[in-house]
Amino acid sequence: MQRNPADGGVPIGYRAETWAFLGAAFVAVLLLFSIRCAHGPQTARAYPSRGLAPEPQPVLLAPPPMDDEFFPCSDCHEDEPTDRTVRKLEDEHDELELAHGTTWCLDCHDADQRDQLHLADANRIGFEESWRLCTQCHGAKLADWRAGVHGKRTGNWWGPKEYWSCVACHDPHSPRFAPLEPMRRPIRPEEIRLAAPSGQENAHEGL
Amino acid sequence: MKDFEKVGKPRQRDASRRTFLKTAAAGVGALAGVPGAAKAFDIEAFFQKHFRELSDADVQDTLRRLEEQYSRRFDKPVHVQATGPIDGVVYGYGLDISRCIGCRRCVYACVDENNQSRDPEIHWIRVLEFEREKAIRGIDLEDGNPYYDHEKVPAEGMIYLPIQCQQCEDSPCTNVCPTGATWREPDGIVVIDYDWCIGCRYCMASCPYGARHFNWTEPELSADQVNPDTHILGNRPRPKGVVEKCTFCIQRVRNGRYPACVEACPVGARKFGNLLDPNSEIRYLLDHKRTFVLKAELKTRPKFFYFYG
Numbered sequence: 001m002q003r004n005p006a007d008g009g010v011p012i013g014y015r016a017e018t019w020a021f022l023g024a025a026f027v028a029v030l031l032l033f034s035i036r037c038a039h040g041p042q043t044a045r046a047y048p049s050r051g052l053a054p055e056p057q058p059v060l061l062a063p064p065p066m067d068d069e070f071f072p073c074s075d076c077h078e079d080e081p082t083d084r085t086v087r088k089l090e091d092e093h094d095e096l097e098l099a100h101g102t103t104w105c106l107d108c109h110d111a112d113q114r115d116q117l118h119l120a121d122a123n124r125i126g127f128e129e130s131w132r133l134c135t136q137c138h139g140a141k142l143a144d145w146r147a148g149v150h151g152k153r154t155g156n157w158w159g160p161k162e163y164w165s166c167v168a169c170h171d172p173h174s175p176r177f178a179p180l181e182p183m184r185r186p187i188r189p190e191e192i193r194l195a196a197p198s199g200q201e202n203a204h205e206g207l
Numbered sequence: 208m209k210d211f212e213k214v215g216k217p218r219q220r221d222a223s224r225r226t227f228l229k230t231a232a233a234g235v236g237a238l239a240g241v242p243g244a245a246k247a248f249d250i251e252a253f254f255q256k257h258f259r260e261l262s263d264a265d266v267q268d269t270l271r272r273l274e275e276q277y278s279r280r281f282d283k284p285v286h287v288q289a290t291g292p293i294d295g296v297v298y299g300y301g302l303d304i305s306r307c308i309g310c311r312r313c314v315y316a317c318v319d320e321n322n323q324s325r326d327p328e329i330h331w332i333r334v335l336e337f338e339r340e341k342a343i344r345g346i347d348l349e350d351g352n353p354y355y356d357h358e359k360v361p362a363e364g365m366i367y368l369p370i371q372c373q374q375c376e377d378s379p380c381t382n383v384c385p386t387g388a389t390w391r392e393p394d395g396i397v398v399i400d401y402d403w404c405i406g407c408r409y410c411m412a413s414c415p416y417g418a419r420h421f422n423w424t425e426p427e428l429s430a431d432q433v434n435p436d437t438h439i440l441g442n443r444p445r446p447k448g449v450v451e452k453c454t455f456c457i458q459r460v461r462n463g464r465y466p467a468c469v470e471a472c473p474v475g476a477r478k479f480g481n482l483l484d485p486n487s488e489i490r491y492l493l494d495h496k497r498t499f500v501l502k503a504e505l506k507t508r509p510k511f512f513y514f515y516g
Contacts, residue, residue: 045259047291047393148488149301149496150516152475157488158296159463169475177474179359183311186330186353 052158058148061162063128071127074114082111099174108133108172134166249276257387258400258440270439277437277444281430289439290461292394298455299395299489300466301478301498302369303516308474309334309360309367316471317371320456321442322434324426331420331453332371332468339366348416348501371468372397372418372453373501373509380410380419389450394461395482395510396454398440406448415502416509419452455479482510 076092086104089096098104110118117133118124125132135142144150145163152169155161166172251272261269270287277285314332323329335351342350351368361367378397381389388403389410411419425447437443438458445451456466460479469477480487489512492498496514 045261045291048263049294050291051294052296144491144495144516147491147495148480149303149478149492150475152472153488154465154470156463157460157465157479158481161465164475169473177308179361180308180310180473182309182355182357182360183315185311185356186314186333187328188354192327 055158056160058153058161058163060131061154061164061168063130063165063167066127072115073109077114084111097174099176100172130172131166134172252402255402257403259390266439273439273443277433280444281433281435283430283433283435285433285435285437285444287437287439287443288458290458292392292396293461295481295483297395297482298374298460298510299480299482299487299493300374300455300511301489301492301496302511302513303476303478304366304368304513305515306474306476307334307367307369309336309355309362309365310473312471312473313369313468313477316467317453319432320434320459320467321454322428322432322437322444323420323451324422324424324428324445325432326427327424329420329422329426329451331418331451332369333417334367334369336362336365336367339364342366368513370416370418370501371511372455373416373507373511374453374455376508376510377506379413379415379505379507383409383413385409392440396457396460397452398454398457399450399452400440401443401445401449401451404449406450408450410450415505415507419450421450422447476516 084106089105108117110116110124113124116124116126117130119133120136131142131145135145141150145166148163151166152164153161154164170177249272255269256265258266266289270289273287274285277287311334314330314334317323317332318325318328318330321331323331333353335348335353336355337346337351346368348370351370355362355365374391374395374397376391376395378391381391381397384390385407386403386405388401388405389397389399391397406421408419408421411417411421422445426445428444433444434442436458438454438461441454441457456464456468459466465479466477469479478488478492480489482489484490492514493512496516498512498514500509500512
């Protein structure tokens with residue numbers, strides 16, 4: 001065997017570097033092995049079988065309560081003579097912005113039974129059923145609403161759920177949604193500052 | 208090759224393995240002479256098997272371990288579930304872009320529900336703003352601006368398009384993951400095993416929708432912010448260095464509930480249901496509305512449908 005005089009004659013095959021190399025090779029093999037192991041399983045997990053229970057009917061969410069100041073309407077209108085002419089209201093209800101097609105109060109509100117609404121066929125309905133009135137014109141929306149695609153539903157996609165009536169979201173006098181203040185915008189990447197170790201400021205900028 | 212064969216062996220073997228690891232951990236702690244050593248470095252977590260290879264008993268053990276860890280961290284009870292998929296259910300999502308007003312209520316409902324890091328902030332939903340005039344000639348997602356900052360929305364002449372994980376049927380992200388840490392569940396939800404994610408971010412590069420987000424630092428989440436109802440593959444608090452994404456609120460939908468964003472939307476633009484149920488909301492809109500998916504040309508086959516109501 002070849003001997004290295006600088007090492008006092010220790011055979012080259014047994015030098016420390018050789019052992020280090022062999023050790024490194026062993027570690028490398030282990031690493032490769034662990035990478036092979038680390039590649040996840042190709043099979044799906046065997047979950048216990050779980051079916052769906054029968055689904056209950058959706059519940060119509062009650063419309064928001066009427067304003068005590070204005071309801072019941074009969075409190076004031078009982079003693080008032082009824083003026084059926086289409087006009088701009090000036091003494092009362094002048095704060096109402098009527099932006100709903102060409103409608104006029106008595107198209108929906110009943111002039112004789114003040115605490116009720118009426119349908120196009122003159123049948124009277126209560127305020128809690130107002131969706132029947134809305135959908136006389138908005139028939140396509142009725143179909144979508146019944147299917148859960150127009151309007152809002154909350155609760156369970158499978159299970160008890162509430163669906164919201166027209167007036168829960170829309171003001172019937174002015175049904176278009178008013179613009180809304182958006183919530184805070186996301187931080188831009190260039191605004192991110194990583195927390196510095198204590199005692200330093202802005203260790204890294206603009207990650 | 209022995210190690211490979213062990214996978215899927217009876218549970219008795221795992222129990223003895225666990226006992227061994229516990230003893231080893233205690234030994235390491237004792238040797239180091241530091242009382243907290245075994246706690247700081249959780250050897251059981253280190254040798255945690257892939258979620259899909261865990262036996263039911265292992266899953267229960269893991270859930271208890273995580274619950275203990277989180278309850279200690281937040282000083283209040285945190286529940287971790289591993290609720291499985293429901294037979295005959297594949298989830299689908301519908302979003303009515305004719306209604307979205309860009310108010311970002313969904314973004315923050317999602318953050319509150321899913322325990323995203325507050326600083327640096329991570330949002331699973333991004334609401335993109337487009338100029339209507341440009342968008343009607345075809346939407347290029349590159350033109351979308353998520354940083355709009357108006358007093359009131361919708362802004363004049365603008366339309367809004369929220370984007371989150373599209374839960375693709377042919378998902379590029381799961382195909383590129385080198386450790387198998389992300390996969391598609393039988394109900395179509397693409398999930399991540401945070402214990403197996405090595406943070407290489409290949410999935411983020413491969414996702415055409417920018418739906419995946421990385422925890423660059425230890426996520427900041429305080430005790431009053433944490434949602435204690437969590438799922439092991441979903442909204443449980445994440446460690447630093449892992450990727451996360453929308454799971455359709457797996458902790459809610461697998462128990463029948465609507466995702467948080469659906470319930471938060473003030474204009475009712477968000478729809479959710481079972482694609483395999485012909486009477487579901489999602490099937491109705493697929494049957495009756497004009498729908499489209501984003502980047503259909505990539506054939507990722509998203510289960511997130513945009514429609515005109």
